[in-house]
Amino acid sequence: MPRKKAPTTKIYVLDTNILLHEPLAFLSFKENDVVVPMTVLEELDYIKDSKKDVARDARVSIRAMEDLLHDATPEDMIQGVSMAGMTAGESAPTGTLSIFTDLTMDASQQVFTSNENDNRIINVALHLQKARAPRQVVLVTKDINMRLKAKGAGLAHVEDYRTDQLISDIKYLSKGYHTFEGDFWSNVKSVDSRTEGRDTIHTIPRKVLPEAYINEFLLDETGHFAGLVESMDDETMDVLDLGYERLMGRHAWGISPKNIGQALALHALLDPHIDLVVLTGPAGSGKTLLALAAALEMTVERNMYDKIIVTRSTPEIAESIGFLPGTEEEKMAPWLAAITDSLEVLHKNDENTKGSMNYIMEKANIQFKSVNFMRGRSLQNAIVILDESQNLTASQLKTIITRCGEGTKLICGGNLAQIDSNYLSAVTSGLTYIVEKFKNFSGSATINLDGVVRSRLAEFAEEQL
Known part of the structure; x- marks a missing residue:
């Protein structure tokens, strides 16, 4: 356990989901001490070899902890190893990192007797709260139910991890x-x-x-x-x-804006000086359709880009994609149906809709890619459409944005009311993070589309349900 320090510094006990959300999270607690229960290491060990999309994050976190602790003795691991020098800057950590062997805790020290992982981690925090008083012990987890259980069991301080949260509401x-x-x-x-x-x-x-x-x-x-x-x-x-009437009169690939929000979005999408366009808004507001229409206009009509890459992330892709037959693009087809639906809408008046779609997909060189396979790539002179980006963390979005090379435009679309991730909320989503981080960047623009134009049924459902 960490050495006794002045009560002004705290002891933070980390849950597994914190290290999956941000692998180097243990370096974010400045002068305070960090405790990682052995149960957390066990969970990371199980996840790092799995096919889940967080397996890489688990490996990164394990390697980072090993870099810090590789010369430590067993006694040092328990007492705490200083994190000073691991990172630079004002927020560089000066506290210690220790591993707590909760697997050997005596039954008399445990509040929960069932052997679930969450219960074992809460038991560690409760034990440290009692043993290290008056120092404040804080359990950090993104699991809402675990926070409730910990408070109900008598833990005084339980927090969410919010270093990447830029707004409160x-x-x-x-x-x-x-x-x-x-x-x-x-x-x-x-x-x-x-x-x-x-x-x-x-x-x-x-x-x-x-x-x-x-x-x-x-x-x-x-x-x-x-x-x-x-x-x-x-x-x-x-x-x-810009001229209100001129904006409303713009069009791309036969699509004209139905409201001023769509007109602003179309202006940003067609502006060659803007490298990142972020489109937020409810289902049916036209995010995907506008992005695809603008991408086709600039790739096929204006010949400004060589190809269109469409990608998205869903929680189950990593586990399910391997079972689907065919190439990567064929495997991705079920998740990218929104794009093919939009292509169908753009060519519904053609004599042969299917033939037009196939021709345009070949002409515009439209490629369907999984987010999991974007790492390490360098995308040059392409338009990248990232759909459903509300389910990505800030670090995952950083991975994708840093893939963009010279002459590449990235379009991120997402609905913050439709987050599927267990550990993300509207304020902690990577989409929210990049909206706030990039708002002062001259090469980016954000538009919130607030009108539902899909149908009167969709509009009523968005308002009333």
Whole structure:
């Protein structure tokens, strides 16, 4: 067990799901001590050899702990090995990491007598809370039920792991646009306008919208103004006048926007200077259809990209994909039916819909790939459509974004109300994380599509169910 320290530092007991969510999470607790129960190591050992999509994360976590502990004696492992020097920066850890041998705990020290893994980990936290008083012992887990059990068993401090959580409530998530009350120009006292080619740019005072960020769209309630924040300094910001009617009149691959949200999304999707477009919104708001229409327009009509790569992650892909017959693309087909459905919609008026779809898939070089096989690749001059990205963690999304090479555009779509992962919520999803992290990046744009245009049935279901 960790050496006795001043009561100001805490002891954090980590559950397995924390290390699967972020493999190097044990380095995130600064001056505090971290305890990993032996049960957690056993679970990681089981997972690292499995076919689950978190097997790699388990291996990374085990290797990182081995790097720190490989020279430690058995006594050091119990007492705690200093993590100082493992990482640099202000938040670098200075506490210790220890392994607690909960497998040999006496029955009299245990609150739970059943031998479930969660119960054994909670028993460790309860034992340390009693043995190490007055130091605060905190159990960290993403399992809500386990948090409830621990509190019910008498553990004073139980927390979720939130170092990658940038907002406290999903209502604070950036929408990608700001709507002014009334007329836009009634909010602006002074303006300096200039023309660059066919574009009109307005320089307005920064105090009009102090919280503005690059590539944020500006609208007004009257429906007469639409602009885009191009640049800013401490005093002023440059707004590109997009023109409300011009935006609504744009089209891609025969698709025209049905509302201003779709028009903004289409503008961002077709802008060659924007490398990352994030589309959020409810089911039926047009995320996949707009992304595919824009991708086909830029690949086939404008010849700006060489291929379209469509990928998505579902929790069961890693285990189920191997049982399906055929090539990787044929195996992925059931999970990427949303894309083929959208292709069908885009060509429903053709004389031979099936023939048109096959022709376009070959012409645009559309490839279906599994997220699991994206690691290590370098994608050049392609459009990557990442569907259902709300189920990915921040580290998984980082893996995909860092695959994008020169001339590649990434489109991430997701509905934060449809998260399937056991350990993610709307505020901890990787999709939420990149929306907030990239909002000040000049090469990215975010649009929240809030209108359901699929059908009146889908719209009613989204509102009432």
